[in-house]
Amino acid sequence: MKKPSHTGEGSGFLPAIVITLFVTGYLITAYLTLDDDPRRLPELVGFVTLVLLAGELFKCYQSRSSAMPILTTDPPATEDEAPPLKDIHVLLYLVGLAVGIYLVGFYIAVPVYLIAAITSLGNQPLRTAVWVSVPASLGIYVVFELMLEFRLFHGVFFS
Amino acid sequence: MLELLLQAAFDIFSLQTLMFLMLGVLVGLVFGVIPGLGGTTALAILMPLTFGMEPIDAFAMSGGIMGAVGAGGAITAILLNAPGTAPNAATCLDGYPLARQGRAAEALGATSAASALGGMFGVITLLMVLPVAKELILLFGPPEFFLLAVFGLVTIALSDSDNLLRGLITAGIGLMLASIGYDSVSGGVRFTYGSDYLWDGIPLVPSLVGLFGITEMIRLSISGGSVAADTSSVHLHGVMLGVRATFRHWKAVIRGSIIGTLVGAVPGVGGTVATFISYSLTKKADPHPETFGTGRIEGVIAPEAANNAKDGGGLLPTLAFGIPGSSEMAVFLGILVLHGMQPGPAMLLQNEREIYGLILALTFSALLSAVVSLVWIRWLAMITLVKGQILAPLVIAVSLVGTYAIDSRPGDVLLAAAMGVLGYLLVRFNYPRLPLVIALVLGETAERGFLQSMMIGHGEWGIFVATPTSIVMVLLILLSLGWSIVPALIKIFTKHKQGPADEKA
Amino acid sequence: MMKNTDRTRRQFLKISSMIPVLILISITGCSGSAPAGYPASDIKIIIPYNAGGGFDTYVRALGPYLEKHLPNKINVLPINVPGAGGRRGASDVYRASPDGYTIGVFNLPGVMLPQLQGEDVGYDLFKVSWLATISIDGYAYIVKKDSPLDSIEAVKQMGRPITYGATGPSSTSYIATTIVSDALGIPYEVVTGYTGSSEYILGVIRGDVDAAFANLSTVRPYLDSGDVKMLAIIGTESTDPTIRDATGLGIPELNNISVIRMLGAPPGLPDDIKTTLENALLAAVNDPGFQDWLKQTGNEVHYSGAAETTRSVAGMAKFYENFKQKLE
Numbered sequence: 001m002k003k004p005s006h007t008g009e010g011s012g013f014l015p016a017i018v019i020t021l022f023v024t025g026y027l028i029t030a031y032l033t034l035d036d037d038p039r040r041l042p043e044l045v046g047f048v049t050l051v052l053l054a055g056e057l058f059k060c061y062q063s064r065s066s067a068m069p070i071l072t073t074d075p076p077a078t079e080d081e082a083p084p085l086k087d088i089h090v091l092l093y094l095v096g097l098a099v100g101i102y103l104v105g106f107y108i109a110v111p112v113y114l115i116a117a118i119t120s121l122g123n124q125p126l127r128t129a130v131w132v133s134v135p136a137s138l139g140i141y142v143v144f145e146l147m148l149e150f151r152l153f154h155g156v157f158f159s
Numbered sequence: 160m161l162e163l164l165l166q167a168a169f170d171i172f173s174l175q176t177l178m179f180l181m182l183g184v185l186v187g188l189v190f191g192v193i194p195g196l197g198g199t200t201a202l203a204i205l206m207p208l209t210f211g212m213e214p215i216d217a218f219a220m221s222g223g224i225m226g227a228v229g230a231g232g233a234i235t236a237i238l239l240n241a242p243g244t245a246p247n248a249a250t251c252l253d254g255y256p257l258a259r260q261g262r263a264a265e266a267l268g269a270t271s272a273a274s275a276l277g278g279m280f281g282v283i284t285l286l287m288v289l290p291v292a293k294e295l296i297l298l299f300g301p302p303e304f305f306l307l308a309v310f311g312l313v314t315i316a317l318s319d320s321d322n323l324l325r326g327l328i329t330a331g332i333g334l335m336l337a338s339i340g341y342d343s344v345s346g347g348v349r350f351t352y353g354s355d356y357l358w359d360g361i362p363l364v365p366s367l368v369g370l371f372g373i374t375e376m377i378r379l380s381i382s383g384g385s386v387a388a389d390t391s392s393v394h395l396h397g398v399m400l401g402v403r404a405t406f407r408h409w410k411a412v413i414r415g416s417i418i419g420t421l422v423g424a425v426p427g428v429g430g431t432v433a434t435f436i437s438y439s440l441t442k443k444a445d446p447h448p449e450t451f452g453t454g455r456i457e458g459v460i461a462p463e464a465a466n467n468a469k470d471g472g473g474l475l476p477t478l479a480f481g482i483p484g485s486s487e488m489a490v491f492l493g494i495l496v497l498h499g500m501q502p503g504p505a506m507l508l509q510n511e512r513e514i515y516g517l518i519l520a521l522t523f524s525a526l527l528s529a530v531v532s533l534v535w536i537r538w539l540a541m542i543t544l545v546k547g548q549i550l551a552p553l554v555i556a557v558s559l560v561g562t563y564a565i566d567s568r569p570g571d572v573l574l575a576a577a578m579g580v581l582g583y584l585l586v587r588f589n590y591p592r593l594p595l596v597i598a599l600v601l602g603e604t605a606e607r608g609f610l611q612s613m614m615i616g617h618g619e620w621g622i623f624v625a626t627p628t629s630i631v632m633v634l635l636i637l638l639s640l641g642w643s644i645v646p647a648l649i650k651i652f653t654k655h656k657q658g659p660a661d662e663k664a
Numbered sequence: 665m666m667k668n669t670d671r672t673r674r675q676f677l678k679i680s681s682m683i684p685v686l687i688l689i690s691i692t693g694c695s696g697s698a699p700a701g702y703p704a705s706d707i708k709i710i711i712p713y714n715a716g717g718g719f720d721t722y723v724r725a726l727g728p729y730l731e732k733h734l735p736n737k738i739n740v741l742p743i744n745v746p747g748a749g750g751r752r753g754a755s756d757v758y759r760a761s762p763d764g765y766t767i768g769v770f771n772l773p774g775v776m777l778p779q780l781q782g783e784d785v786g787y788d789l790f791k792v793s794w795l796a797t798i799s800i801d802g803y804a805y806i807v808k809k810d811s812p813l814d815s816i817e818a819v820k821q822m823g824r825p826i827t828y829g830a831t832g833p834s835s836t837s838y839i840a841t842t843i844v845s846d847a848l849g850i851p852y853e854v855v856t857g858y859t860g861s862s863e864y865i866l867g868v869i870r871g872d873v874d875a876a877f878a879n880l881s882t883v884r885p886y887l888d889s890g891d892v893k894m895l896a897i898i899g900t901e902s903t904d905p906t907i908r909d910a911t912g913l914g915i916p917e918l919n920n921i922s923v924i925r926m927l928g929a930p931p932g933l934p935d936d937i938k939t940t941l942e943n944a945l946l947a948a949v950n951d952p953g954f955q956d957w958l959k960q961t962g963n964e965v966h967y968s969g970a971a972e973t974t975r976s977v978a979g980m981a982k983f984y985e986n987f988k989q990k991l992e
Contacts, residue, residue: 015588026335038347041606042338049331090380098576102569110556122548153569203715297870344857346833359747482862496721499960607857614855615872
């Protein structure tokens with residue numbers, strides 16, 4: 001597998017900044033909620049990581065000024081020839097599945113997700129989607145509930 | 160000892176016991192394949208069934224499960240980048256690229272053979288070392304644990320030489336995630352925001368399923384196509400190629416086995432660390448480390464050998480002291496007690512025959528599962544030909560089901576999904592995932608080891624070089640640091656020399 | 665005219681024949697929340713530990729005997745709910761419906777201490793329908809086998825604080841360590857953070873720490889193999905004249921310090937179900953098969969019935985209330 005063609009230059013700012021925000025939040029929480037003793041390790045890790053992030057931000061700044069100024073963080077078109085917002089869609093479907101499982105349980109969320117993902121994300125015909133989703137859901141039921149005697153989650157609404 | 164082995168062999172080769180062994184192997188393979196389930200769950204589910212069984216049958220089945228789970232997990236690790244069990248995560252690194260190149264069958268052949276060899280190595284080591292087990296275990300105290308954790312962290316955080324800085328950053332993130340939950344040294348509860356779910360910290364298996372399996376499926380959804388990027392080149396006949404490769408790369412097998420046995424023997428460190436360290440060290444020892452991650456066959460041989468060797472190693476503290484080397488071993492301990500055996504120095508004397516039976520069961524299980532999975536590999540490898548748009552949602556759904564099955568906590572499902580998203584973002588922005596994982600695994604051990612060492616040594620740093628073991632560990636850490644950092648420093652300095660020249664021009 | 669009376673008569677017959685049936689149904693339905701059919705389906709028993717750990721195997725060994733002594737052929741299903749030091753399992757039992765189909769193991773004082781400290785634990789031990797006490801595990805005061813310390817007096821004369829190993833600062837081992845050492849006037853330091861009692865026993869053997877308080881059931885194999893020696897016993901009576909117990913050490917009031925496993929059900933359990941379970945537990949515990957298992961594995965059972973268990977919960981709470989400051 002070839003390594004991805006972009007090496008993060010130009011698009012390195014956004015993640016580094018996000019991580020920095022996360023680490024800052026982490027440290028603030030540590031100071032607000034923890035006593036001295038339990039706080040020691042988080043302090044150490046947090047500050048060291050901030051230093052590393054400073055280094056990373058500096059590196060991004062350096063490479064940025066030596067290349068074309070690319071202030072955006074859009075994926076370079078060279079990587080995968082995927083429609084631009086595809087990754088957000090896939091992620092949203094995944095989050096939807098997880099939340100769905102949590103709220104209404106596996107037996108509703110999984111078939112719905114499978115059909116939705118295969119048809120609208122995957123652009124496959126509805127027939128294929130049903131042919132896959134139904135046996136899969138049944139299979140999950142048979143293997144987990146009958147053979148392994150797990151009670152699969154019925155969702156927060158139904159339990 | 161030979162006499163006991165023969166007697167135990169007699170026991171094992173009864174039809175009934177062999178049947179239980181086979182059953183264990185099959186169950187182990189299936190549980191290994193489904194991401195989220197694993198040896199621990201399999202053993203826990205079958206434990207009540209063992210209640211009425213003869214001890215030797217129970218051990219045969221347990222040995223069958225333990226030896227086969229890793230083999231099963233390697234299958235999904237290679238085909239789908241979804242580690243079937245936590246230790247298989249290291250196998251994803253080169254296994255999945257191999258599958259993408261259409262060499263899945265070869266990879267699977269290699270891992271089967273490596274598992275079998277590694278398993279045997281671990282078991283043989285166990286046999287040789289059992290008499291001095293106690294002394295060995297006692298070598299590791301809090302200072303040594305801390306150093307071991309640091310060694311693991313250092314080796315792996317610095318394993319991606321192109322991305323040293325980012326590797327350290329993700330290691331930092333991993334350590335931060337590891338600090339969530341109840342800390343038994345200080346008694347404080349950290350970053351849980353009152354949530355009960357997070358009280359015990361971020362669970363490892365859902366995280367791995369998310370970071371490796373779900374992330375990869377997300378990427379597959381986005382990029383389209385199938386796992387094997389070029390479907391015309393899928394070689395279904397590569398199995399024997401893979402097996403031969405394992406024998407050719409015997410050094411990787413030995414390295415993986417030794418590391419697996421050693422690390423598996425240290426309680427609380429677990430198989431994931433063993434496989435990752437094995438992978439990292441094999442990569443470092445190679446003349447072309449930068450090619451790892453693109454489909455080097457040694458990259459699957461080393462971790463899988465370690466994965467099975469760790470069972471032999473893990474039995475050491477379990478049998479000698481009743482201290483489980485991993486959660487799998489903890490359940491196995493329970494099975495021992497259920498059958499009236501109290502692990503510990505006494506048991507090694509009283510139940511020698513059953514123990515040798517277990518050891519034989521492990522050996523045969525490693526071999527059997529290799530054979531069984533080799534038979535199915537051709538058809539399994541065809542998964543790589545399935546369209547990603549169908550495969551990905553399916554795998555994601557099944558992974559989440561399997562994740563729920565571990566502990567019946569809906570929070571695990573949400574966590575796995577969140578980790579999947581996180582993993583995708585990390586890959587997308589070119590931050591290595593490995594250091595995060597290893598930090599998550601080792602963070603607690605490192606912190607606990609450090610704080611306890613400080614308490615024991617009354618604040619003196621000398622505690623970390625107080626025993627021969629700790630001195631060896633310190634040297635290993637320095638060696639590992641040197642290996643990674645020195646070349647990088649050299650690069651920076653040589654660039655610097657040219658740099659000013661460029662700017663002036 | 666004749667037809668009408670015929671029809672009416674038939675209707676009357678139909679309705680009146682229903683009446684005995686209705687009466688029968690209402691009788692069986694109204695016989696209380698424990699129809700003659702309890703238990704009518706499998707009973708879940710919640711174990712607050714990981715599979716294979718702690719008390720898990722004990723319950724799994726007891727399970728089949730409990731099945732044997734309960735009416736009807738049903739299964740007793742052990743369910744592991746580990747986490748939060750036993751609190752998760754405890755609150756799962758507490759929140760289940762009191763129909764006799766969910767019971768569970770409570771480890772005390774482990775799950776009691778957070779409640780006493782006012783934490784939001786999700787259960788109230790005073791409201792649990794207690795069924796029985798199953799085991800009482802005292803603490804052994806251990807040192808390594810060739811330690812120069814051979815008695816509590818020697819410990820007191822060490823000239824420096826003794827170091828102990830323990831798990832977490834809110835664990836029962838830590839509590840036992842601090843309460844007893846303070847009562848005996850021994851200066852000490854505690855190295856916390858060990859992941860389990862086996863680990864800190866190893867710490868004693870290795871020499872990281874001088875001594876530790878360890879549950880008798882866990883430490884027994886090490887005593888038998890001679891890796892550690894016991895200087896005192898707290899929580900149970902000593903049968904060995906050379907080893908002193910709490911009374912012998914002059915602190916009889918601390919004889920209550922031990923790890924106790926109790927079986928309980930959600931609050932509001934109907935009395936007849938409670939009695940059924942209580943009787944079945946007593947029979948199971950005394951079953952010769954279970955007694956054999958106990959002997960083989962070196963475990964012990966210390967049984968008390970429902971009423972006495974409820975009393976001891978109250979007594980234990982009062983006892984540990986005294987030490988609340990230590991727990992902060």
